[in-house]
Amino acid sequence: MVIDELKAALGEKVTLNATIREHHSKDESFHTPTLPDAVVFATCTQDVATTLKICNAHQTPVVAWGAGTSLEGNSNPIRGGVSLDLSQMDKILRVSGEDLDCTIQPGVRRKQLNEYLSQYGLFFPVDPGADATLGGMASTGASGTTTVKYGAMKQLVMSLTVVTANGEVITTSRRARKTSAGYDLTHLFVGSEGTLGVITELTLRVFGIPEVIAAATMQFASVREAVDGVIEVIQLGIDVARIELVDRDAVVAVNRYSKTELPEKDLLLLEFHGSAESIAIDIAQAREVLGRYGGAGFLQTTDEAERRKLWQARHDAGLACRSHQPGGRIFSTDVCVPISKLSQCIEETQRDLADSKIYGPIVGHVGDGNFHVLLTAAPNDHAALERLEEFHTRLVKRSLSLEGTCTGEHGIGIGKIDYLVSELGREAVGVMALIKKSLDPNGIMNPGKIIDDSFYL
8 A cells, every 4th residue: 555655655644644644635726635645754855755656656646835925725635645745845945146046945934045145145036925845836837026027937946856746756857058959958847847747946036135125106097997007008118026916806805915005006026236326317207108008106115125015015915805705715816918919908907897797896807818806605505616717717808808817836737737728729639648748757756737638648
């Protein structure tokens, strides 16, 4: 029996405890929890390799687990099997200030890494809001509020150590900043959601902490004016580190939940990184452009406490909107379109929400065309979930019709699996299925995610 073999090999790192299994049965989304048969707490690459060898021999599913903050059922063990918890692999192995990179284990959390890097005058910029593990962020291809300046995980992961389904350990690249050596295995695994292998080490690009960080806010009479102003800011090459939209409904929810006093209008939150002189120029240019689009009430601050409070309020938007419905869970949405299509997509979405009488505040990383509709529903309210699913389908179709994607940063998981073929076509997804079958012939790696089962029949 697979669990007996795991216990013989890994001892107390294997647990059947009901409470621990329940904790690993779900992520932050509304998707139905499924209990794993066991949870394995890995502490090193060899533990991962041992687990995968045993599970592969028994054709037992393995789902990697970090912090459970994913939003599309990415880490839900929908076929049972083993939940492979990597949270104890949380060591920062190496930092190079000279090369601006670091190597870490996958259980290192975002805030933990930045606290450690700060002693070197460095930071890692990807900020998805949740204090997720870096392994999970790489697995889902995460990004967040700073993508417009620094890029997403796909741009900042330099190399990985990965254990494949049969227990083999591979390194995908060296530390050089560029290479023409062979296939790009690193970016094959980034965004693969644990369906091809389990990440056990990551080498990441890091950056020097800016001399000055300034935050600013500006209000608008409509989302179109705010977004069109952002588009011109980006097109002119004005150096913004973050530029986020929070629509009026989201501002009202955030003020209520986070006890802030933001003006209750469509709002842009901006952040600038650089020297005092460069930031002054960037702020003046951004303010002038946004003012021509009706922006008013410009406020700015370099006070760290005020700036952190402002961005915490932005990251609290999901929880703020969820509190609108006690007992509700987040119904995740995440689409991304070319920035020239963003105003149209958001306006049509707002009309859809109004016509459907659905409460759905909108926030977005508008500098790169990515936005979220913050929907909630009670997990047992099937009628409400059906209405939200129908709206979600319309939203994805709208995004695809505007040459966008069904997910900018959450990944496919199970929540977006129906849309991947619509986005890329059966031929492209068929190539993905061939890669999956080659690396995981027994189908044990996070089965039922990304690629529909029909591709393996």
